[in-house]
Amino acid sequence: MKLDELDTPAALVDVPRMNRNIARMQSRMNALGVRFRPHVKTTKCLEVVRAQLAAGANGITVSTLKEAEAFFAAGVTDILYAVSIAPSKLPRAMALRQRGCDLKLVVDNARAAEEVAKFCAGQRETFEVWIEVDTDGHRSGIAPEHDALLEVGRILHDGGVKLGGVMTHAGSSYELHTPDALSALAEQERSGCVRAAQRLRDAGYPCDVVSAGSTPTALSAAKLDGVSEVRAGVYVFFDLVMHNVGICSTDDIALSVLTTVIGHQPEKNWVIVDAGWMAMSRDRGTSKQTQDCGYGLPCKLDGSLLTDWVLSGANQEHGILSPVGEARETESLEARFPIGMKLRILPNHACATGAQFPEYHALSADGETTLWSRFHGW
Structure with a gap:
C-alpha cells in the first residue's frame, strides 16, 4: 500500500534511512575493533533485528524476558538480558537456558547475586551473570571503585555461578549536546567499565567481557581500548532527542x-x-x-x-x-x-x-x- 492509502495513525519505518543508520553504527564499531550487540528494545521487531545481524552484529541485548523468548524462538541464541534480574523471573530465565539459549543475566547488588546463586544450587544448573557498573550516576549499577563490586563478584564466584563480565550504560549522555562533552563521557564510560573489570580480575575473579554503550557514546568514542563489545539501540531509528544531542539530523x-x-x-x-x-x-x-x-x-x-x-x-x-x-x-x-x-x-x-x-x-x-x-x- 502507498502512504495515502493507509489508515491513521500508523507507525512508519523509512527502510532506506534505517539501513543507513545500521550501516553507520556497524561501520564505526568495526573501525574501533569491538563487537556490537544492538539493543532491540527500541524496535521489538524481527525484521529490524535480522537487518542488524546481517550487517555484522554479534548477539542482541533485550530489556524483557518476552523479547528474549521471542527472538530465541526466531533463531537468535546469544542474548543479554540487561536489567537486574528479579528472583521471581529466574525459573523463566532458566527455561530459556535449558532450551539452548545462551542467555546472560545482570545483577548490581549482593542480594540479587545471592538469589541467583541459591537458585542455581537448587537447580544444579548455572547462569552466566554480568555485573552492572555505574559509570555516570544515571541509573543502576555499582561504582567501579565500590567495595560492593568485589562482594558481588565473590558471591557469584563462590556460589558456582559463572561471572561472565561487566556492563555499563552511560544514559546521562542523553542530557548532553556538544561533541566535546559526549566524547568525554564516552571515555568516562569506557575507563570506568574497564577499571571495574580489572578490579575483579585482580581479585581472582574471571571477567572476560567488558560491555559498554549508549547511542551517543557509541558514536562519540575516540577509542575503546579494553572494551569487548558495545551496545546501543535507538540509533537504528534515531529520534528528536538524539537530534538535539547532536548525533543525527x-x-x-x-x-x-x-x-x-x-x-x-x-x-x-x-x-x-x-x-x-x-x-x-x-x-x-x-x-x-x-x-x-x-x-x-x-x-x-x-x-x-x-x-x-x-x-x-x-x-x-x-x-x-x-x-x-x-x-x-x-x-x-x-x-x-x-x-x-x-x-x-x-x-x-x-x-x-x-x-x-x-x-x-x-x-x-x-x-x-x-x-x-x-x-x-x-
Missing part, C-alpha cells in the same frame, strides 16, 4: 507517525490531527533540551520537515499542530492543511512511540509499504 530519523488532518481552530492558529499521545506517547524528552519539539515535528509525506510547525499539544486521540513562536501562515489553515491531508510526525523518543503500535508499516524507497509485526509486554 532529522533526515536520519527513520520512525515517524502517519496522521490525518481532521480539523482546524483558526482563531488559535491550530491544526487538529488524529495522532494524540496514544500514538506519539507522553514522552516529552526534548522539553529540557536546546529545542523543545513538543510531542513531535511534522513532515510532508516525502519526509521533508515542515519548518516552523510543531505538535504542540496532545490529548488521547487528538494532536494539535501550531506554528512556532509568532509565525503565522499567509494562507488560510484550511488551504494549507485541508481536511484529509496526511502528514508524518517525527517522535521525541523512538522507543516510546514505537511501543504504542502493534506493527510498523515499512516504507521502501519506491513508496510501497510492508507490514512488520512488533510485540508488547513482558
Whole structure:
C-alpha cells in the first residue's frame, strides 16, 4: 500500500534511512575493533533485528524476558538480558537456558547475586551473570571503585555461578549536546567499565567481557581500548532527542507517525490531527533540551520537515499542530492543511512511540509499504 492509502495513525519505518543508520553504527564499531550487540528494545521487531545481524552484529541485548523468548524462538541464541534480574523471573530465565539459549543475566547488588546463586544450587544448573557498573550516576549499577563490586563478584564466584563480565550504560549522555562533552563521557564510560573489570580480575575473579554503550557514546568514542563489545539501540531509528544531542539530523530519523488532518481552530492558529499521545506517547524528552519539539515535528509525506510547525499539544486521540513562536501562515489553515491531508510526525523518543503500535508499516524507497509485526509486554 502507498502512504495515502493507509489508515491513521500508523507507525512508519523509512527502510532506506534505517539501513543507513545500521550501516553507520556497524561501520564505526568495526573501525574501533569491538563487537556490537544492538539493543532491540527500541524496535521489538524481527525484521529490524535480522537487518542488524546481517550487517555484522554479534548477539542482541533485550530489556524483557518476552523479547528474549521471542527472538530465541526466531533463531537468535546469544542474548543479554540487561536489567537486574528479579528472583521471581529466574525459573523463566532458566527455561530459556535449558532450551539452548545462551542467555546472560545482570545483577548490581549482593542480594540479587545471592538469589541467583541459591537458585542455581537448587537447580544444579548455572547462569552466566554480568555485573552492572555505574559509570555516570544515571541509573543502576555499582561504582567501579565500590567495595560492593568485589562482594558481588565473590558471591557469584563462590556460589558456582559463572561471572561472565561487566556492563555499563552511560544514559546521562542523553542530557548532553556538544561533541566535546559526549566524547568525554564516552571515555568516562569506557575507563570506568574497564577499571571495574580489572578490579575483579585482580581479585581472582574471571571477567572476560567488558560491555559498554549508549547511542551517543557509541558514536562519540575516540577509542575503546579494553572494551569487548558495545551496545546501543535507538540509533537504528534515531529520534528528536538524539537530534538535539547532536548525533543525527532529522533526515536520519527513520520512525515517524502517519496522521490525518481532521480539523482546524483558526482563531488559535491550530491544526487538529488524529495522532494524540496514544500514538506519539507522553514522552516529552526534548522539553529540557536546546529545542523543545513538543510531542513531535511534522513532515510532508516525502519526509521533508515542515519548518516552523510543531505538535504542540496532545490529548488521547487528538494532536494539535501550531506554528512556532509568532509565525503565522499567509494562507488560510484550511488551504494549507485541508481536511484529509496526511502528514508524518517525527517522535521525541523512538522507543516510546514505537511501543504504542502493534506493527510498523515499512516504507521502501519506491513508496510501497510492508507490514512488520512488533510485540508488547513482558
